[in-house]
Amino acid sequence: MRKKVTVVGAGNVGANCALRIAGKELADVVLVDVVEGVPQGKGLDILESGPVEGYDVMVTGANSYEPTADSDIVIITAGFPRKPGMSRDDLLLANYEIVKSATEQVVKYSPNAILILVTNPLDAMCWVAQQVSKFSRNRVIGMAGVLDTARYRTFIAMELGVSVENITALVLGGHGDTMVPIVRLTTVGGIPITELLPQERIDALVQRTRDGGAEIVKYLKTGSAYYAPSAAAVEMAESILKDKKKVLPCAALLEGEYGYDGLYVGVPCKLGSNGIEKVYEVKLEEAEKAQLDKSAAAVKELIEVLKQKAGM
Template identity: 70%
Template structure:
């Protein structure tokens, strides 16, 4: 029996995630949205691409949560997107209501699923989903670090004119202005980037990574990024479905790790069939630790506003 992945939200991020999953033949996909016709139309269009792609993934579009029953993974992208001049935090109240409604419906029909949260503001929405679902922490994971690291890797590869395949990058902390890229753990073919470029260029790339989402919103004017965010979510889906034991930076509920307790913050995580299987603790410098704690405080403030 094939695996089943539900994607909540048939907008750009959700529909593109469905595309990546189907193209990789990872699972059958259910695309669900509150708007009638959109998930059905996009789902059918994608299904009709499968003979061309020679993939047997089945895609269903629906407005009914009954069709999502017994999903292995549920990816939640639902919520309003950022608009120019809007911070991720501006989305807080609206997307909290949407998240609470969605998670209740998801859990009712897929009580054993693993939830991957993509909606912004990411860390607070993951916390809201965790509280609502009442799942153990290994089954609610936020997508942020994979995307932020991919952006950092892109900029490093461009700066040094090397293959992106040679570049690894680490970004911890909350998904937003307080994220913590770690240059000394970011490498090109195993060589730390601190050995390959001056500190001021590294700092410029770090800042561009922090501003990565806003840079795209500024270009698009009426929407936000979706190719890279959806690809990042699907890398997590693949790691779990294939039990890859892959170490990826994800937002997870910390219980004392890194000196943070009771909040979702981005840290290195091993993902496998159980979802979060291990939090990898690395020794941080005093400055890195302070930056991570500052990031956690920003998450804490958002969670306080919505009472989670």
């Protein structure tokens, strides 16, 4: 019996998630979207790539949630993308309604699924999905740190002219301007980055990482990134579906770790068949903890707005 993954939202991120899942033969895929014909058309197009690419899974498009029944994983990408000049937080109330509605439908048809959230503002949308679904924290996970770390590693590799595969890095905190790349734990082939680059270059790379999403929005003008975000979400899904136990930075609901309770914050997590199987608490230096506190405070602020305006 093949695994089943539902992708909610057949836009650029969702369609690329479906394509990558099919290409890796991880599961059968159901692509769901409210726009009539779009998920059906894109689903069929991905399915017809199978004979050429050599993958053999079923890809289905739908406008309702009945075909998603009994999904193992549901990746929620639906929502309004950022436009130039918009912050992730501007999307808060618009995307709250979309994520709330999608989560209600998902829970109805797939009560045992693990949810991976991609919709921005990411950490707040994870909180919405968890509140609506009432799932335990191991089953509602946010995709942020994998993407932010990938950007950070890319920029370091470009700077040093080395393989991205040699770079080990960790980005903690909320998915936004307050994210916290941990420079102290960044290595290139085991060599600390501080031995390879001067502090001002490291600071510039950290800032470029924080602005990574906005940089792409600025280029595209009418949308936001989708190749790297979909790759990051599928890496998480693969670790869960194959029970790989990868340790990846994810937005997780903290229950006392790092001094926070009831907040979604990006931290290293072990992902296996049960979703989040362990949250790792890294010992942070004072300055790093101060940055993480600032990041967590930004997430808390959004949740307070949701509690007031959306009555959650």
